[in-house]
Amino acid sequence: MPSDNAPFVHVVLFGLPEDANPADADELIADIDTLLRPLETVRHIERGKRADTAVRPIVLTDYDVGLLVMLEDKAGLDAYLTHPDHVKFATKWAARSTIRVMDFEAK
Numbered sequence: 478m479p480s481d482n483a484p485f486v487h488v489v490l491f492g493l494p495e496d497a498n499p500a501d502a503d504e505l506i507a508d509i510d511t512l513l514r515p516l517e518t519v520r521h522i523e524r525g526k527r528a529d530t531a532v533r534p535i536v537l538t539d540y541d542v543g544l545l546v547m548l549e550d551k552a553g554l555d556a557y558l559t560h561p562d563h564v565k566f567a568t569k570w571a572a573r574s575t576i577r578v579m580d581f582e583a584k
Contacts, residue, residue, distance in 0.1 A: 484583045486546070486547060487557070487579075491544070506526075515562075518553035520549060524544045526543075
């Protein structure tokens, strides 16, 4: 469970190309675990492949991997975004996927 002292939420949805290798999603998840999970300002991470729950028209289905990162505050997000391992991750996957980001303060 997320920590009570991690009120800043960073959500990322990755869409892989239609012709992507099925192993690409696994590689993306492995990179999250290797490069992002250990970062100092990360309090909690959840990541995974899109669940097959598209039985309701409101459910987004145009992505392949989702990432949820809990951080302590905006300063923690800023440190996370500029960390060399995040920059390496973001550079690699920006070239190989479409990326959408949502940030919010959890209350």
